[in-house]
Amino acid sequence: MNKRKDYDVVIIGSGAGGAPIAHTLVKERPNLSVLVLDKGPLFFTQYQSEDGLSDFKRDEIFSTGTEKKINVPGVSNQGVSYYSSHVEPDVNDEPHIYRHTDGRDRATIEGYTTHVVGGGTQTYGGVSLRFTPTDLKLKTFNEGRTDIKGDPNGDVQREARDWPISYQDLEPYYCKAEELIGFSGTAENQGKPFSKVSYQKPKDPNPISKYIEVGMDALKLKRYRTPLAVITEDHAPSGRKAYNPKTGYVNRYGDPLGMKSSTWVSLLWPIYKAPNFELRPNTLATHLASEGDKISKVFIRDESGREDYVTGKLVIVACSGIESVRLLMLSAEADAGFAKQLYQNDLVGKYFLTHCFGGAQVVTPDAWDKSQSVDSDWATDHCATDEFVKANGLWAGGAIYNNTSDQALPLSLARTKGSMDLDSFWKGFTDDTGMTGQRMSDYIKGNLGKRVSLAFMANQVPLKTNRIELHPTVRDKWNRKSAYIIKDWHGQDRALMDTLANQCAEILRHIDGVGNYQVSEFGSVYMGENGVSRIANHILGGARFGDDPKDSVLDKNCRAWGFDNLYVTDGAFMPTSGGANPTLTIEANSFRVADHLLTRV
Numbered sequence: 001m002n003k004r005k006d007y008d009v010v011i012i013g014s015g016a017g018g019a020p021i022a023h024t025l026v027k028e029r030p031n032l033s034v035l036v037l038d039k040g041p042l043f044f045t046q047y048q049s050e051d052g053l054s055d056f057k058r059d060e061i062f063s064t065g066t067e068k069k070i071n072v073p074g075v076s077n078q079g080v081s082y083y084s085s086h087v088e089p090d091v092n093d094e095p096h097i098y099r100h101t102d103g104r105d106r107a108t109i110e111g112y113t114t115h116v117v118g119g120g121t122q123t124y125g126g127v128s129l130r131f132t133p134t135d136l137k138l139k140t141f142n143e144g145r146t147d148i149k150g151d152p153n154g155d156v157q158r159e160a161r162d163w164p165i166s167y168q169d170l171e172p173y174y175c176k177a178e179e180l181i182g183f184s185g186t187a188e189n190q191g192k193p194f195s196k197v198s199y200q201k202p203k204d205p206n207p208i209s210k211y212i213e214v215g216m217d218a219l220k221l222k223r224y225r226t227p228l229a230v231i232t233e234d235h236a237p238s239g240r241k242a243y244n245p246k247t248g249y250v251n252r253y254g255d256p257l258g259m260k261s262s263t264w265v266s267l268l269w270p271i272y273k274a275p276n277f278e279l280r281p282n283t284l285a286t287h288l289a290s291e292g293d294k295i296s297k298v299f300i301r302d303e304s305g306r307e308d309y310v311t312g313k314l315v316i317v318a319c320s321g322i323e324s325v326r327l328l329m330l331s332a333e334a335d336a337g338f339a340k341q342l343y344q345n346d347l348v349g350k351y352f353l354t355h356c357f358g359g360a361q362v363v364t365p366d367a368w369d370k371s372q373s374v375d376s377d378w379a380t381d382h383c384a385t386d387e388f389v390k391a392n393g394l395w396a397g398g399a400i401y402n403n404t405s406d407q408a409l410p411l412s413l414a415r416t417k418g419s420m421d422l423d424s425f426w427k428g429f430t431d432d433t434g435m436t437g438q439r440m441s442d443y444i445k446g447n448l449g450k451r452v453s454l455a456f457m458a459n460q461v462p463l464k465t466n467r468i469e470l471h472p473t474v475r476d477k478w479n480r481k482s483a484y485i486i487k488d489w490h491g492q493d494r495a496l497m498d499t500l501a502n503q504c505a506e507i508l509r510h511i512d513g514v515g516n517y518q519v520s521e522f523g524s525v526y527m528g529e530n531g532v533s534r535i536a537n538h539i540l541g542g543a544r545f546g547d548d549p550k551d552s553v554l555d556k557n558c559r560a561w562g563f564d565n566l567y568v569t570d571g572a573f574m575p576t577s578g579g580a581n582p583t584l585t586i587e588a589n590s591f592r593v594a595d596h597l598l599t600r601v
């Protein structure tokens with residue numbers, strides 16, 4: 001069947017960066033034709049599917065076992081066993097490559113989110129904090145300071161950039177995203193101004209989170225219920241019903257009931273049957289072609305693998321940071337004209353970012369049914385205040401929140417034993433084959449529902465040396481060059497992570513009310529064996545936006561400087577990574593860009 005070729009708007013990627021634009025344009029401009037391409041499949045929830053069965057079964061990471069071996073020529077982890085899932089690319093098919101601290105290249109699954117319609121928002125944990133006003137102006141905030149730890153060369157002052165938009169510019173779009181997508185939580189005590197609150201009432205906290213309340217109160221920290229992308233009440237904008245979400249295990253799993261507010265259920269399903277909208281799942285955008293400053297064609301491989309193309313008067317790239325940068329670079333390799341327009345400076349792929357993250361954990365005296373709650377119950381912004389940041393010699397702050405989904409079920413207990421690393425789930429068990437019978441039973445008894453943890457998520461120092469390139473030799477199954485991730489942690493990142501991990505531990509020490517409770521584990525990502533490769537699914541930077549074409553890849557509306565009709569709206573646009581999980585901010589920014597696009601169509 002010959003499919004339509006020409007559209008007004010083509011959006012590549014249906015996750016946080018793409019869906020808000022599709023939703024806005026389809027609703028606001030019925031005469032406009034909007035096409036969304038996604039390389040992943042379309043998974044229905046129970047209420048969307050004709051037979052009442054969901055395509056998500058919460059078996060996402062169980063598809064294959066350790067019998068799979070890495071087979072990527074030239075990498076130093078060749079032959080190592082790995083697990084793969086049906087919602088992430090298989091490492092052998094689509095490897096990301098990173099340079100390890102030993103200088104050798106390794107294949108990794110890090111740097112991917114989830115490849116289904118809805119992208120990472122289908123399997124994410126849904127922690128949805130706003131960034132603070134200071135997060136968006138860290139250059140200004142740090143000017144003239146001499147007290148920044150771990151920064152003898154003044155990297156922070158040289159490399160930090162203010163966003164070209166302020167918190168006030170973004171705030172109406174936070175409100176819009178929160179209303180249309182659907183979140184539960186509380187605003188009081190958050191360290192960010194709200195002009196409107198549309199959170200639904202959060203579920204009662206899990207009983208284990210009472211320890212967090214005690215710990216935070218003992219230290220007189222302002223706490224609030226963590227905003228989560230899970231509806232607890234019927235959600236009119238997306239027509240969803242809420243039952244009694246007790247999805248303590250949503251993190252890394254799809255939600256068969258659709259209460260987790262993925263962009264698929266909240267933004268795309270409401271426009272799915274609109275005559276001006278088309279969604280093509282299982283369709284890979286391979287590269288773009290240009291004529292002068294216009295993107296003329298989007299080359300694709302359709303669901304049968306056939307090569308084809310579509311055209312759009314506007315083209316929005318939202319493949320999640322690394323893959324968007326890769327798509328642009330591959331397009332430049334295929335087309336000298338495209339390369340000339342893209343490389344207005346040497347910044348494409350540079351200043352790749354993730355977050356500084358880590359936390360602490362205690363074993364509680366009793367076991368609790370942690371599956372009864374949604375995930376995180378309490379959060380605090382006390383490490384995000386300007387006072388805290390300066391008092392601790394930090395360049396920026398971060399948020400702290402507790403988790404209840406860790407070790408909520410035997411399933412999640414198992415996958416976090418010995419490793420939280422995306423490349424080595426189950427390592428704990430494969431390395432410990434004596435864990436059977438009584439030992440297994442003791443392990444489950446001693447751990448299931450007994451641990452409570454606090455995590456922090458904080459700004460990472462932007463560095464030009466942290467970058468995405470095309471790997472010179474490794475290719476994916478379509479013979480496209482793989483993304484090459486080259487990054488490391490800055491001295492200030494380490495100082496910041498040490499400080500915030502200590503804060504998490506301090507709260508947990510106070511769960512007895514006085515500060516003597518024993519913390520069983522605490523630390524940060526940079527300390528791990530694979531610390532250099534860890535990205536926490538927060539894939540940011542690489543095409544930062546700004547006001548100066550010499551100093552940024554995108555303008556303030558996320559349009560690539562050298563092109564008239566090319567926009568990049570996933571996390572790649574961020575010049576700094578923010579002191580919280582990024583998805584709500586990606587969504588809010590996409591709603592903002594959508595309003596700009598409305599003035600162009």
Ligand SMILES: Cc1cc2nc3c(=O)[nH]c(=O)nc-3n(C[C@H](O)[C@H](O)[C@H](O)COP(=O)(O)OP(=O)(O)OC[C@H]3O[C@@H](n4cnc5c(N)ncnc54)[C@H](O)[C@@H]3O)c2cc1C
Nearest residue numbers: 013015016017039113119120125126127285320570581583
């Ligand atoms: C397990 C997990 C837990 C997480 N927890 C949180 C959390 O608690 N809070 C938070 O804020 N964030 C969390 N995240 C991160 C969150 O998912 C991402 O920040 C967010 O989805 C990024 O949005 P995006 O638009 O950049 O990319 P995505 O949402 O991943 O969307 C990109 C889409 O592009 C498609 N695509 C890629 N390449 C192509 C191509 N060439 N052609 C066609 N389609 C393509 C992909 O299939 C994908 O669907 C989590 C992620 C994971 C995986």
